[in-house]
Amino acid sequence: MRTSASRHIRLRGNYRNMEEKLIRIVAAFVSVISLVSVFALYHFPQLRLWAEETAAFREQKSLEEDEQMTRLEILDYNMENIVEKGEGEVFSQQLRLEIPEGVKSEEVTLENNYLTQMFTITIPQADEYYLYDYPMVGRSDNIADMTYKSGEGEGVVEIQFGEVFEVESTYDGQYLYLDFLTPRELYDKVIVIDAGHGGDSSGTIKQGISEKDLDLAIALKLKEVFEEDKESKVGLYFTRTDDSNPSAEQRVSLANILQADLFISIHNNATESGRFSSISGTSVLYDGHDESLGAKHFAEICLDELTKALGSINKGLAEENETYILSEAKVPAALIEVGFMTNQQELANLNSAEYQRQAAVGIYQAIMRAFDEGY
Ligand SMILES: [Zn+2]
Structure with missing residues (x-):
């Protein structure tokens, strides 16, 4: 024991x-x-710098996590900070981002989606700490929301606008400056062109030809016609320039948000039964819910110019009260049925590049005439 x-x-x-x-x-x-x-x-100054950056990083991280500040609030905070420190080179631009060391400016991609009013900046090599290591500064007005995500060797900053902005970018060394301009600051007139259907929504299909493709082809030809007019100060916005299918709401909102001078939707017609017939020609739909918009007269202009440019039969105007994009439009709007896909000859015409080009020229002339008439 x-x-x-x-x-x-x-x-x-x-x-x-x-x-x-x-x-x-x-x-x-x-x-x-x-x-x-x-x-x-x-x-070792580099190490000191690292220590300072780490402190800045901790500060921002705690702002985000403890104070639950949004990216926008942190942006304001960063901006106040540099102004206080006297570093606030009062830049007139809206935002300044710093590109990570070793990344070239041309490797950064910028995408402005007018339909969703989302501006996306994709930065290679930016990791989850990117915005801590390289704080963004600038003004948050005009920005509704901002997020940052990283993964797969890149970082993505998403800036959500509340309206349509054109973004001008300039680089100065590792700094990327972004300026937000309203379309009205850049253009005398603003129009929205809507190619019908898209994606899963083909519209009429005849002999392997889909209406969505004809509608888009004419819209893209219209883009070319405007590009050839070097004098033009018209800003052209498209609801789609590829085989996507925006919702009806997105299509008409684009025109409304832009307060477009004119809104044109391009479609093609078919007989009710869908059977081939001798019926052919151009018609234009409008909604007369608000006479002050002058939609009916704009539709007349479209019909007149289209039939002249195409030599097609005038199938008249049609007042439509149940077509969403027309009834929701707060701007002068017309839906053009360029031709009948259920007419053998007209289908062949519509499927040819020359005829599509003529349709685009007709729409261009209608737009110019409408402007002359005070739209
Ligand atoms: Zn259609």
Whole structure:
């Protein structure tokens, strides 16, 4: 009994010795580390910079996590900070981003989606700490929301506008400056062109030809016609320029948000039964819900110019009260049915590049005439 008790005491004594030893080792280790860091921080500026950046990073991270500040609030905070520090080179531009070291400006991609009013900046090599390492500064007015995501070797900043902006970008070394301009600052007139259908919505399909493709082809030809007119100060906005299918709401909102001078939707017709017939020609739909918009007269102009340019039969105007994009439009709107896909000859015409081009010229002339008439 005694022996074992004394052994216990001895063992405890050994433990105490070991603890003391361990404490001494840790203390020595800590002081060496501190000495090394103090030495390093003062002798290697890069390390000091790193320490400062880490502090800035912690500050922003705690703002985000503890204060639950949004990206926009952090932007304002950063801006106030640089103004206070006197670094606020008062830049007239809206935003300044810093591109990570080693990334070239041409590797950064910028995409402005007018339909969703979302501006996307994709930055290679930007990781989850990108905005901490390279704080963004600028003004948050005009921005409704901002998010940042990273993964797969790149970072994506998404800027949600509440309206349509044109974004002008300039680079100065590693800095990317972004300016937001309203279309009205750039153009005398603004129009929205809507190619019907798209994606899963083909519209009429006849002999392997889909209406959505004809509608888009004419819209893209119209783009060319405007590009050839070097004098033109008309801003052209498209609801689609590819095989996508925006919702009816997105299509008409684009015209409304832009407060477009004119809104034109391009479609093609078919007989009710869908059977081929001798019926052919151009017709234009409008909604007369708000006479002050002058939609009916604009539709007349379209019908007149289209039939002249195409030599097609005038199938007249049609008042439509149940076509969403027309009834929701707060701007003068017309839906053009260029021709009948259920007429063999007209289908062949509509499928030819020359006829599509003529349709585009007719629409262009209608737009110009409408402007002359005060739209
Ligand atoms: Zn259609």
